[in-house]
Amino acid sequence: MSTRRNILKGAAAAGALGTFGAGYAETLKKLAKGKWSGEVPNAALTGNSLTPEYVIDPDTGDLAMNPDIAMSYTMCIGCTTMCGVRVKVDKAQNKVLRVTGNPYSPMSTDPFIPYEASVKDSFLAMAQTGKGDGLTNRSTACGRGNAVLQQVDNPRRVLKPLKRVGPRGSGKWQTISFEQLIEEVVEGGDLFGEGRVAGLREIRDLKTPIKNGAPELGPRANGLVVMNCVDDGRDNLLLRWLKQSYGSTNFTRHGSYCGGAYRSGSGAMFGDFKKMPHAKPDFLEAEFVMFVGTAPGNAGNPFKRVGNLIAKARSDGKLDYVVVDPVLNNAQNGPSGDRSRWVPIKPGTDGALAMAIIGWMFDHDRINHAYLAQPSAAAAEAAGEPSWTNATHLVIVEEGHPRYGRFLRGSDIGLAVEGDAYSDVDPFLIASEAGPVPVGAEAAPLFFDGVVATAKGPVAVKTSLTLLREAAASRTLMEYSEACGIPVETIEGLATELTSHGRKAAVNSHGGMMSGSGFYNAYALMMINTLIGNLNWKGGTMIAGGWFPDNKGPAYDLAKFPGMVTPKGLPIGRNVPYEKTSEFKAKKAAGQAYPADGPWYPNAPGLATEWISSMVNHYPYGAEALIFRNTNPIYGVPGISHVVDRLKDPKVVPLIISVDPFINESSAISDYIVPDSVMYETWGFTKPWGGVATKATTARWPVIEPKMEKNAEGQRVGLETFLIATAKRMDLPGFGDQAIPDADGTLHPLNRAEDWYLRGAANVAMIGKTPVPEATDEDLELSNVARIRADLEAVLKPEEWRRAATIYAKGGRYENIERSYQGDKATYAFGAPMLVWNEGLGSFRRATTGTRMPGSPTWFEAEFADGSKVADHYPAADWPVKVMSFKSPLQNSYSVGAKALLRIIASNPVVLGRALAEAHGIANGDMVRLTTPGGSLESVAVVRDGIAPDTVAIEHGYGHKGFGAQDIMIDDDIWPADPRLATGVLLNDMGMVDPTRANTGVWVDPVSGTAVRQGLPARIERI
Amino acid sequence: MDTNRRGFLGAMGRVSIGAAATVAGAGQSATAATDPDHRTHWGMVVDLRKCIGCQACTVACIMENDVPEDAFRTHVSVYELVKDGQDPAMVMLPRLCNHCDNPPCLPVCPVEATFKAENGEVLVDASKCVGCAYCVQACPYDARFINHETQVADKCTFCFHRTSVGLLPACVETCVGGARNFGDLNDPDSEVSRMLRENEVSVLRPEMHTNPNVYYIGLDEVLDGRVAGEAAYRPPLTGEAQATHGEGL
Amino acid sequence: MERVFEMDVQIHELVGAVHEAAWLPWAVQYFFLIAMSVTALLMSLPGFVFGREAALPKARLALMVAVTTGITAPIALLADLHQPGRFWEFFVYTHKTSWMAWGAWVVPSYVGLLILFAWAIHRPAFYRWGQQDWRFAWLFRLLSLGGEANWFARPLGMAAGVAALAILVYTGMEVTIVRARPLWNTPFLPLQFAATGFVGALGAMLVLERVLSRDGALEARLNRNLAAALAVVGALGLAWFALASSGLSPRHAEALASVAGFPVWQKIATWGALSIAVPFVLALVLPRNSGWVTGLIAIHAAWMFRWTVFMGGQAVPKVGSGLYDALMPTGIAGLMGVIGTFGLWLFLIIAYTTFIPWAEAGQPDDGRGAKAPGHPVRSV
Ligand SMILES: Nc1nc2c(c(=O)[nH]1)N[C@H]1C(S)=C(S)[C@@H](COP(=O)(O)OP(=O)(O)OC[C@H]3O[C@@H](n4cnc5c(=O)[nH]c(N)nc54)[C@H](O)[C@@H]3O)O[C@H]1N2
Ligand SMILES: Nc1nc2c(c(=O)[nH]1)N[C@H]1C(S)=C(S)[C@@H](COP(=O)(O)OP(=O)(O)OC[C@H]3O[C@@H](n4cnc5c(=O)[nH]c(N)nc54)[C@H](O)[C@@H]3O)O[C@H]1N2
Ligand code: SF4
Ligand code: SF4
Ligand code: SF4
Ligand code: SF4
Ligand code: SF4
């Protein structure tokens, strides 16, 4: 036939065959590989599963260690809980293979094993040989804790010092040597071709005031400011460097955008606005707990401990609980039936709920008279109460009285006081038939409202409790119910439950308080505990048992050293009374003391949120150098995006240094990045935030060799090397060969991290009546502390090192669980009174308004700095929705790089309820746009039942721009962005600034100064 | 079974561990230990009242067993349930291979690569598996998958490598809520036996008559099979996962 | 999709896992091609084995389809094995409880018998071509193995027919017994596989008829056959649906429930119905002018049925909610598998029509039937 046809046919045949080849190339390749077409796994039955760490002899029950593996007890920093964990290390590869808990540690185990147990016994406890087939003392790491070992090998880790190339935040870097880094940051100069930048040496001027005419603000040295995430156990060294050696007062942590409002509200009641003590429910013994704004088992600190206890308590124990939360999450548990319930609430309105409950308690006389009536420690003790309150103390309520809002004291009524008036010795007064009398060892009247005679004439006074009752009665139950969206019957039901279990009922809170009303919401919620009288009671609430501190102990004094300086001046964050400033004095002299140019927060701790405002506005003063240390406010602070551009301007803050293993959103805008160690490579000591009734110190040590490059002296670059090198270059006191005094006053060197931490370990080991036992050779071997044995022996004294080794071999020091209670009461009881009225709060004036605020809990509707209502600026008619945030059960703010987590939950759509969705024609899976006055974002909508009406919830931990979510250029290499790391959205991108502030600042709670991320006014639309 | 099936113990390096075949009972009670005919039968009891959905088990399993991207040997499904117009409630449901006593995955295996080990584990002999995935189809629990790296059927082994040397499975060891409990169902004194005695338990897909060895406390029947409801949101983008997802070598 | 419970429940999965399809598009191709092959083989028997002279033109096309698909199918099957290099294990460790294990024996038997049968049918022509003086004579001498007797074609054909039935039984059963997949676990499935197999085979024959023979009578005949096959498929489908929706058969009901309610499945159902109805009507109304269209739609329908059953079936979670990425779960690699398989098939068809004297195939010479035409018709 025709050749043309044959050619066509041939071509078709070839094409067909080619397609076949392409489709089957894979198969052919596989065939060519023979028996194993894939990778050959290590074992036929168990694939590439890890080799067991040890094996148990079936006959003897004895343990034989796998010689290639180290099992070391150290600490996880997968979140702020900082659990004691057990890390499985491949010694040859210097690689962490897997992580689980440390059975000695209460953060990871309940019940935890006795500290006396040898390391070997601790291993056996977690094997099938252990109690309850190994289940009783099983010790855990959470989902994140299991995954974050991937952060060590995160391909986007910074391992060499980086210096920016091009403008701040441009994502372009060059690697520099550690020595160049130290030289440049200390000496300054024209570092970026943008003009001269002052170095740390120059800024350390302890004499010249930082601001002309305002000596109260302290010296120029205060222009070095350090922002720190949380105390990961390394803060003491940093604080020594900054405060005692360098002489700056400016150090802050993340509290003001973490759970600061809760902590401040709690601090108001516990009488300490700086340390902000807080108590946690005794989960296992409590019969009823109301969680409002904290989600046990979903997040929370200590995350695992609370998760474990709540699970146990609701199934094996006697606990019923309610989670009051705008959104239903893992804190509730359907299979537990009515023992765990969810009550939806409108974001930011918890004060209304709390005051409704408090009002109900007064109305139904369900407050704990016997407890509240004790006006002093002595009275409480006599009455068998493990704590007491100022409920009966008389408060001056006379308008215009110079001591308005303060307590009536002995000196006020002319009693002779041995010491200064209004000092501790000046007695508080209580009501009596015969007028005010000093508190004694007996019960006092709970309520009093009248006028008493004082040395300066008659004065209206009320007891604290009277004031609280009035505050509660200022609205009806119905009004409260409408405010918070919880039906009256539900509120009554909650109040009934809370008051039906004696002391075994409690209220607990945390992150949900980060609203514009957060401080008073928290204070009000906590006050319910005081009205129940549950503090220090088994089944009630308890403070943390404390710890075995590292910095001050019988062996070494790490807190003091010869030549140390005392930092001076008011902190940059304005958490002091405005009245102390020259501005106040000048304005007062000019006739109008208020308003100040910006808000001041005398009743708050250091406020990272306000720092940013201070720095960009230079009010009260600016910063010359800023150090971000393992912190990420640019990601974490709602609304901060509004000021980031100003932070990026080198004229605003001339030098920004980050110490961090990653290029996160904050280190991204710095000038230098000092690489740092990741968890298992670092040293440190931490104590639990709360929830542990016994003393506990968790120790962290490098169980693997850190990955950062070495400096010229052969030490790994990191925080410690940076601090020591800069200190030595500037000749700061407290570093170098003569730095650390021991008990005899002999000075020891501080030239490397080990010099500091190992001495800390000796302190932890030696403190208390009986020091810890010496580690045996077996302990050292099994825990692989043998790895640092040489250092222990070199740094410590012969009688110390084996005891310090025990601290590392067991991952810390833990008091035995039996010490939790003494009889019915907590062993470590909180001693100071619970403040039903807080006079610091009740008497200060808001700098921006000159007005006062209530000194007892109240339902406070959110206000901006000028005292105007947020709801008036952004009325519900225009902004009908409230946006809020909740923690991911899986992610935290920096875990996105641990890839195993994104496999499980790949993103965070926004959550809204059915009614809201229907009203806007939104179906599950639709794209929506959310808009607040602070910004807008687009995301996928997930329509759920478990969310309060008119509320939109965003899971936190996604929506990153750092960590590799965007391209990074280092020298000539591009680290390309990974879109998976950028997945999802971040509520903070829509955070708001306070429109009433002349000096830009993000919207904060007016008392606690804490960032607002709950209850942002918003609207939603389908796109 | 053949040496291959015990071969993994060779990976233990220099440690000598005596008779591996009997180690399974290292944690057994006196009752079980004194009975010469005692044969350990592993089982898991998952107390749903204790699960907090933290996914520690999921991640631990991935780390322990090198589970490839886009597959799970275990994971925890999370549901929001509204029943009869009551308040919505959360249910966290850990899922894994049930090590069925009547495992549908076993008879279909054309080459006898899937087998039931002496302590009840249902295992795959990777050196024998032809990767036909018939077992993947036959398992009523979506508990099996083809491992993209090894190209053979993969699934939970009940951490055979750990339990046979006296350790707990990784997911059990790290279970934060204490929901996962593991032990010898043939030992009346074991923790799991006690839990089975003292609680009402159920299994997933009882209609399949697979006789699972994973039991649940507090399992609602609306969740025990295929769950009729809105599926979880899955972002279209899985980036790198996609890249390794093909059958590439 | 809702299971009926005593109470009213609404469930929203917040965290769930996705399971990939483990049988990849190659599996679809295998089931598609093998069903076409065996049904085509069966359709070749009347003409070649049972002596129906008039059926010869159809039988020739049928055999061509049977052989080309019959060779391609096992290759697709091999590719669907993740460890193709271990295929031999099927024959060493036959697990008696596994339909697949038996299938491993049936498939080569069938393919072997099929090829022997086809060879036997073509042997006389091979021989003839080998005797001529032309370029490829040597090849045909080789192919004829030096003789032209083919009396054994009949028994071979019968044996292949039996093997074909065994294939239909095993492929149907292998899938049907999978209780874990309700969509597969219906007693109708083997019948549906067979019926759609006929549809696919007839479709292929129609297309080949259009390309190779252009014989209106044959086209009409094939179209009539196709209409009948489609009627059976339709009837089976309707019966399936009736059993399922009435609840008379719990297994069918469960199968329906597993996909009902998902819009994508409603679309599939409509599509499926159209792929049956349209060629059915065309084949009946325009039997002489619609071969191309009915043929292609028929091939598509047979393929689509399997794609839906296998890929769609695997997209139905066994325990979770919703559907996994329905219908195209395997990305580019999977697509290449599909195309590659068709490539091989096409190649074989070209090769077959080029090198095999298919048009000369006649009834075997066992002294009963007539001889094939005497003049060679070569295409090479
Ligand atoms: N899994 C996980 N655990 C963690 C962390 C993590 O990122 N992930 N981070 C750790 C850290 S740093 C912290 S501070 C703790 C925080 O732990 P939590 O305080 O328990 O967590 P949050 O999610 O911040 O807030 C608690 C709950 O408050 C709710 N909420 C929001 N607005 C309101 C409101 O206006 N009123 C009420 N009543 N509730 C509201 C949220 O929905 C959320 O469920 O968790 C620690 N543990
Ligand atoms: N919308 C919204 N915003 C929130 C929250 C929320 O729930 N919703 N939560 C708030 C809360 S509770 C908090 S506590 C803050 C947290 O915010 P920040 O305290 O500012 O800190 P993180 O984001 O936790 O950043 C700590 C940084 O340390 C670095 N890092 C991580 N691992 C290691 C390590 O192993 N070693 C070293 N050296 N560095 C490491 C990482 O770069 C990480 O970014 O965010 C708050 N912001
Ligand atoms: S709760 Fe989890 S992530 Fe946080 S420290 Fe503990 S183990 Fe690590
Ligand atoms: S759960 Fe599935 S894989 Fe596991 S034994 Fe049962 S049938 Fe087999
Ligand atoms: S995939 Fe492997 S284990 Fe599963 S049935 Fe096939 S051969 Fe057996
Ligand atoms: S027993 Fe082992 S393999 Fe099975 S789910 Fe748990 S960790 Fe994974
Ligand atoms: S580890 Fe335990 S508590 Fe956490 S999700 Fe898994 S089963 Fe549930």
Ligand SMILES: [Mo]
């Ligand atoms: Mo926090």
